[in-house]
Amino acid sequence: MSLPDATLTHLRRVLGVPTLPGDRYEVREPIGHGGMGTVYRACDRTLGREVALKVLRADVAGEDAAIRLEREARILARLEHPGIVPVHEVGTLADGRVYYVMKLVRGERLHDFAQGSGRADVLRVLLRVCETVGFAHSHGVVHRDLKPSNIMVGSFGEVLVLDWGIARVRGSIETSGSTGGEPVATPGEDDTATGVILGTPGFMAPEQAQGISGQIDGRTDVYALGAILRAITGPTSQGGPVPRPLEAIWNRALSPDPAGRYGSAAELAADITRFLDAVPVTAYRESLGERAGRIFRKYQTAIILVLTYLAVRLLFLVLRGL
C-alpha cells in the first residue's frame, strides 16, 4: 500500500519540522534559512511568547557544522549587547542535530530598509552596527560575514547583527561560567585552519578571500562594513550623486591593505558621525570651496537669516539717506 498524496505532503511537512525534547516549545513554520541552519518560529509554552529556533539543516551533514552552530550559540550567549540576539537555550535534538532557541526578531533586512529610507537614516543604522561589531571585537570575536542581509532593522528601531556562524574567536569562549566574566582570549588559538575560505564575495576582505587566517582581525570586519556602506548609500541604493567625503570613507574602509583601513569599527563610526554632523572627515581632505559649501550647508538657516537681516538693514539705511 503506497501513501496517498495528501499523507505524503503532510509527512514531508511534519518530518521537516524538528521536535524538541520536552513540551516547552511548539515548533511552527520555517521563517528563514541560511547556509547552516533553518530558522523556525516557535512558541514558548512556559512563558507564553514567540521565539525563534535555529536548527542545523538536515542536509548539512558532519561534525564540523554541528560544532559551528553550537559555537555560534555560545558566542551569541556570551556577547550580551542590544545589537546581538539573545540566546535562551542550546541543545541537541534526538536525531543529533544541534539547535538553539533565541529571541524572535521582527523587522526587515538592511538592504530592504535602505531602499525606503534616506541616506542619513541608513547611516545612523550603520553606526549602530559599528557599535555592535566593535563590542564583539573587544571580546575577541570577528564576525567575518557582515553584509546587509545579516543585519536586521527591527520594527521599533532596534538594529541587530545576525548570523555569527563563521565568526572567528580569538582563543576559546569559556562555557563553564566559572570565570563569570569575559571570554578568555588566548593568542595563537583559532577555530579555522589556514586556507579555509568562509564568507560572502563582495563583502570579504582580501585577506579573508585568500584564506590568510593569520591576518584576520577587526579590520577584516571594517572592510565588510565599508562594503555595506557603499552598498546601502551608493548611487544604486540611494540615487543621485554621492558626497565625496562619504565615498572617501568607504574607500578607506575598503583598502586592500588592512593597514590602510580604519583601525577599528569605532574609528569608522567616528568618521561617519563627522559626516552626519557636517564636519571634516579624516578620510577626505576638502578644498576651500568644498569647505565653504559644507559650512554654508551646515549653517544654512543662520547664514540666510543674517544675510536677510543685513540686506534689510542696508535697504533701511539707503532709504533713510534718500
Place this chain on the structure above:
Amino acid sequence: MTPVADARSFMMPADTRSPHPAFPTTRRSVVEAIRDADPDARRGAFDVLVSVYWRPVYAHLRKRWQLQPADAEDLTQEFFARSLTNGFLEEYDPARARFRTYVRACLDRFVANVRRDEHRLKRGGGATLVALDFPQVERELASSGENGRDGDADAWFEREWIRGLFTDAVADLRAACRDTPREIRFTVFERYDLVPGTDADRPSYRELGEEVGLPATQVTNHLAWARRELRRLVLERLQFLTATDAEFRAEAEDLFGEGDR
C-alpha cells in the same frame, strides 16, 4: 503478467521477506553496492533500487511515453531486468547528475531503443521478474486527476520516487513496532499522521488520546518518537540511494527543506 498486492516480493523467498529489502546503514551507496563482486550484495542493492524506483519508472512510462498500462507494466519489468543483466546503472558518474536523474535518462534511452525494435513492445515479450502493484499506481493516477496525459512528467517521476521512499520507510516503522511495546506508538502515528485527507480530517490530540486510552501529552510524545524514527529511516534509505554526500544533502534539502511543498 498478473499484478499482486505486495509490491515488495521481488525475487525474495516468501518466508524470508522483510518489510522491504534491507540496506546497509553505513555510508555505502547503492551505486557501490550494485558494482559489488558479491552477487548477494548486488542483488540486495538491486532490491532496494526496485522498491523505490518501480513507481516512478511506471509513472514515467505512462506519463512521458504515453504507454498503455499493460505495455508500461511490461517495460517496467524489463527495464529492471535489463539493468540487472546489462549493468547500465553501474556506469553512473556522480559528477554528471543526481542518481535518480541518471535512472530516468537510462529509462528514456531504454524505451527509445525498445521502440526502435518494435517486437519488444508486444505484450509478454519482456521478462516478468518483478511482482509489483501496478493497479495501485493506476488508482493513484486516476484519483489525483493525472491520467497519464497531463502535467509534468519529470515532476511525476520525482513525486513517485519520494512516495517510494516514504512508503518503504513507513512499512519499516510498522514492522519495527509490530508485536512490541512500541506498537501503541505506531498506532498513534497511524491514526494521526497517516490519516488520508487534510488537517481537518485529523483528530485532536485529546480525541486521539481518548480513543487509545492515553493522555494528550503522551499522544504528542508518541507522535514525536514516530516522526523522529520515520525521519531517520527515510534519511538512511536516502543516503543509500545517493552516490555522494553532496547528492545526499541536495536530496535531503529537497525532501525536508523549505521547498515548494
